[in-house]
Amino acid sequence: MIRLIPFLFILATVTPAPAADIAVALTNERIAVDTGFSGAKLTLFGAVEGIATPRETVDIISVIQGPATEFKIRKLEKNKLIWTPGKARIINEAPGLYLTTSTRPIGDIAPLPDQAAYRLGADFLGVTVEDHIGDDITGSVFANAFLSEAEDAGLYHDQVGGIEFKKGALFAINVDLPANTPVGEYTAAVYLYQDGVLLGRDSAALIVNKVGIERQIYDLAHERPVSYGLLCVVLSLFAGWAAALAFRK
Amino acid sequence: MQIYLPIAEIPVDPFVVIFMGAAVGFLSGMFGVGGGFLMTPLLIFYGIPPAVAVGTEASQIVASSVSGVLAHLKRKTVDFLMGGFLVAGGGLGAVVGIKIFRYFRALGQIETFISITYVVFLGAIGALMMVESLRALLRSPDAPRPKRKHRSAEWMAAMPFAMRFRRSQLYISPIPPIILGFFVGVLAAIMGVGGGFIMVPAMLYILNMPTNVVIGTSLFQIIFVTAIATVLHAAANQTVDIILALLLLTGGVIGAQIGARAGRRLKGEQLRALLALIVLGVCARLLFGLVTPPASPFIVEVVS
Numbered sequence: 001m002i003r004l005i006p007f008l009f010i011l012a013t014v015t016p017a018p019a020a021d022i023a024v025a026l027t028n029e030r031i032a033v034d035t036g037f038s039g040a041k042l043t044l045f046g047a048v049e050g051i052a053t054p055r056e057t058v059d060i061i062s063v064i065q066g067p068a069t070e071f072k073i074r075k076l077e078k079n080k081l082i083w084t085p086g087k088a089r090i091i092n093e094a095p096g097l098y099l100t101t102s103t104r105p106i107g108d109i110a111p112l113p114d115q116a117a118y119r120l121g122a123d124f125l126g127v128t129v130e131d132h133i134g135d136d137i138t139g140s141v142f143a144n145a146f147l148s149e150a151e152d153a154g155l156y157h158d159q160v161g162g163i164e165f166k167k168g169a170l171f172a173i174n175v176d177l178p179a180n181t182p183v184g185e186y187t188a189a190v191y192l193y194q195d196g197v198l199l200g201r202d203s204a205a206l207i208v209n210k211v212g213i214e215r216q217i218y219d220l221a222h223e224r225p226v227s228y229g230l231l232c233v234v235l236s237l238f239a240g241w242a243a244a245l246a247f248r249k
Numbered sequence: 250m251q252i253y254l255p256i257a258e259i260p261v262d263p264f265v266v267i268f269m270g271a272a273v274g275f276l277s278g279m280f281g282v283g284g285g286f287l288m289t290p291l292l293i294f295y296g297i298p299p300a301v302a303v304g305t306e307a308s309q310i311v312a313s314s315v316s317g318v319l320a321h322l323k324r325k326t327v328d329f330l331m332g333g334f335l336v337a338g339g340g341l342g343a344v345v346g347i348k349i350f351r352y353f354r355a356l357g358q359i360e361t362f363i364s365i366t367y368v369v370f371l372g373a374i375g376a377l378m379m380v381e382s383l384r385a386l387l388r389s390p391d392a393p394r395p396k397r398k399h400r401s402a403e404w405m406a407a408m409p410f411a412m413r414f415r416r417s418q419l420y421i422s423p424i425p426p427i428i429l430g431f432f433v434g435v436l437a438a439i440m441g442v443g444g445g446f447i448m449v450p451a452m453l454y455i456l457n458m459p460t461n462v463v464i465g466t467s468l469f470q471i472i473f474v475t476a477i478a479t480v481l482h483a484a485a486n487q488t489v490d491i492i493l494a495l496l497l498l499t500g501g502v503i504g505a506q507i508g509a510r511a512g513r514r515l516k517g518e519q520l521r522a523l524l525a526l527i528v529l530g531v532c533a534r535l536l537f538g539l540v541t542p543p544a545s546p547f548i549v550e551v552v553s
Contacts, residue, residue, distance in 0.1 A: 033253065036250075072357075072550045073550075085361065142547075152545065179253070179260045217256070218255045222487055226484045228489070229480035232489050239495065247502070
């Protein structure tokens, strides 16, 4: 490392300082999922530096993704008369939620190598199926099916538009988190492009967690399941008794 | 308005759920049935994961059976001794039922398994009820009704440990009630039902119990068996959603009161024919779901 420093120093002086860059911040770094949760609006605020009139000349892509999740996928097969799920296949880690927002379709903004390198768009996530990695038809069938199911569920979504340029260098990106947003850790990344060239990028962290009574019920049910079961029975007994009292003639 | 269900982990409209509870409550008040066998499929149609529908329904039945049994306790139409043996068998049955449930859940076939179980039982019970009620409707009013036999069947009299069941005016071995309780307990755990639709006819025609103690004793046993099933589902599968159960209850209580009043205007045979139609309808809907090609051939789940 010490030997590298002079070299890096030279590199930094030789390469012209980047003329433009982008910075981003979140209005909410914590999203609370409570009993009334039916989705949330998330706003990313940011600034474009070093460009006079960003509104007309630059493109921005934002990618919100998280939490890394393992999925199972099954295909329904006709079994004599009825449809039954076939063998479960494991999807090697994929984000539970993956939302992109861009000023124009991503393919028009970023060159293919960039799309692959920065995983811009669900097709570049590199979703693979356990035991079917590589040039395998089954693997690609199930990986593609997974992507389209995730899209149908509203968990993977590409949105064009929704990026507002404010005064001068400032911009805001509005993203709708769906009601089925999984809890966990997320990153929100932004990429600044001009004429197909990446000028800068930045990212911020985001946490989605369950709060309130909803959280308490979930925790109790999973951490002390027997107590929770007994509590459910006691509540039901009480509710039944109360109902009988209320309607007694 | 939406409420996020903590265990089912999906948002639902609370008013729709309360209304569903009320609709099934209306039917159960009208026909004097528990309604679990209608509620569980309805929850599945609405999009609640089948495993959660079954677990949650068990806890809701505890509540509706408690409010039903209180009147019977007052009228002294509960045979506690008989109920005790039914519960003993039922508790064991629930444990076995949960094991079967977990086995199919691990295989990933629990949804199909629940649907097939429902189709078989709803189809059989619905058809029997339909035939029986149509016969009764067609029978002339003067024809003598079949009477209760005063002697139990020979095979039952041959069983050991016979004892006196005072309220039921029976002198039989406790083995048949234990076996019956066991069988219903298995169904309660797998299907999220109280099992009254099996228990009541079996008590009448197999155990030969008098009509007046059948409903009260059946409710008594259902409370315990569904309570055991609730705890087992919560402990083994984490599939009891208390918020969902309370919403269903709220609607169910109100619906049952209205239904009971509406039921008094109809004759018993007409009621049973109507109930048979509803049961067959739900059965047909489930069967349709099993045999028609799915909208999407893939199912994605999170590995927890």
